[in-house]
Amino acid sequence: MLVDTKTSTTLSHEGQGTILNNNKTPENLHPFPAVENKDEWALCERPSRDEAEAAVRTLIKWIGDNPDREGLLDTPKRVVRAYEDLYHGYREDPSAPLARTFEEVNGYKDMVLLRDVEFYSACEHHMVPFFGKAHIAYYPRNGVVGLSKLARVIDTFARRLQTQETLTSQIMDAIETTLAPRGVALLIEAEHMCMSMRGVQKKGVSTVTSSFTGVFENDIEKQNRFMTLVGER
Numbered sequence: 001m002l003v004d005t006k007t008s009t010t011l012s013h014e015g016q017g018t019i020l021n022n023n024k025t026p027e028n029l030h031p032f033p034a035v036e037n038k039d040e041w042a043l044c045e046r047p048s049r050d051e052a053e054a055a056v057r058t059l060i061k062w063i064g065d066n067p068d069r070e071g072l073l074d075t076p077k078r079v080v081r082a083y084e085d086l087y088h089g090y091r092e093d094p095s096a097p098l099a100r101t102f103e104e105v106n107g108y109k110d111m112v113l114l115r116d117v118e119f120y121s122a123c124e125h126h127m128v129p130f131f132g133k134a135h136i137a138y139y140p141r142n143g144v145v146g147l148s149k150l151a152r153v154i155d156t157f158a159r160r161l162q163t164q165e166t167l168t169s170q171i172m173d174a175i176e177t178t179l180a181p182r183g184v185a186l187l188i189e190a191e192h193m194c195m196s197m198r199g200v201q202k203k204g205v206s207t208v209t210s211s212f213t214g215v216f217e218n219d220i221e222k223q224n225r226f227m228t229l230v231g232e233r
């Protein structure tokens with residue numbers, strides 16, 4: 001939640017109480033914290049669009065090109081617009097898509113599994129893409145959630161600077177705390193371009209992360225069933 005007066009800004013977010021009194025207007029601040037559970041997120045002040053475009057011009061010069069040549073003249077504007085799209089997760093509340101559940105599902109209590117949810121993210125070390133598929137399952141407790149909403153939660157976290165491990169934990173935490181199902185299973189497989197197009201240059205490496213809670217953690221048969229269904233093609 002963001003509360004503002006013209007003279008002082010107070011920000012708070014579920015589990016992340018931080019007060020900021022610095023005479024900033026809301027436009028100067030990101031609505032959701034980039035850093036979970038740390039006071040550092042209060043430092044996430046948003047520069048102006050002009051400042052962001054100037055930074056892109058600087059990077060163009062840094063790589064050795066001329067930002068004033070015709071082909072690059074509008075590039076800073078395009079890059080800043082593209083960043084708004086690529087990193088839209090910073091402007092979204094990850095718990096919002098899960099707020100609405102459907103309770104009348106004719107007593108359905110078995111596993112709900114979404115396989116092959118495509119996602120695109122960027123690693124926080126090099127700001128280079130990593131992308132792949134997430135497989136997510138849960139056992140309902142008090143109803144089910146719209147299928148697209150799970151994919152939205154994945155995207156909200158993916159569209160921030162990430163590590164694959166943090167992405168995995170954040171998706172799990174959001175589903176656990178908002179939906180409180182009987183258990184969640186999540187497996188993410190991804191290729192990191194920072195390993196293939198630069199640096200060590202190993203193409204086709206698939207990094208796999210996983211997380212299990214509730215019945216998936218305690219009942220190995222349920223966990224195995226999830227893994228089998230994810231592996232079956």
Ligand SMILES: Nc1nc2c(ncn2[C@@H]2O[C@H](COP(=O)(O)OP(=O)(O)OP(=O)(O)O)[C@@H](O)[C@H]2O)c(=O)[nH]1
Pocket residue numbers: 123124125162163164165192194195199200
């Ligand atoms: N654990 C983890 N590491 C990642 C992820 N994305 C990128 N990395 C790694 O982050 C590391 C950063 O290492 P540094 O030594 O600080 O950076 P670097 O000199 O650019 O490293 P190289 O990639 O080896 O050239 C690299 O080993 C990347 O492969 C991720 O999602 N999870």
